[in-house]
Amino acid sequence: MSEVIRDTFITLHSSDILHKLEAEFWERYTNHFVSLSAIRKETTLKMLLDAGCHISASRDVAVELK
Structure with missing residues (x-):
C-alpha cells in the first residue's frame, strides 16, 4: 500500500x-460572487482591492464603501 x-x-x-x-x-x-455583507470589514475590502479583485456594488453600497 x-x-x-x-x-x-x-x-x-x-x-x-x-x-x-x-x-x-x-x-x-x-x-x-460573494455578498458584500460578508466582507464589510475595511481591512478585508482593502486586501481584496490591493490583490486586484473587482468589486461590483450598487451606488448606495459603493457610497458606503468610500
Whole structure:
C-alpha cells in the first residue's frame, strides 16, 4: 500500500500540480460572487482591492464603501 501511495505522490508532483489547481479554481469559481455583507470589514475590502479583485456594488453600497 505504501508503494502505491508513494508512486501516486511522485506522479502528482511530477506534473504541474499548482498550474492544474489554478486552472481548476478559475474554471470552477469564475462567476462566483460573494455578498458584500460578508466582507464589510475595511481591512478585508482593502486586501481584496490591493490583490486586484473587482468589486461590483450598487451606488448606495459603493457610497458606503468610500
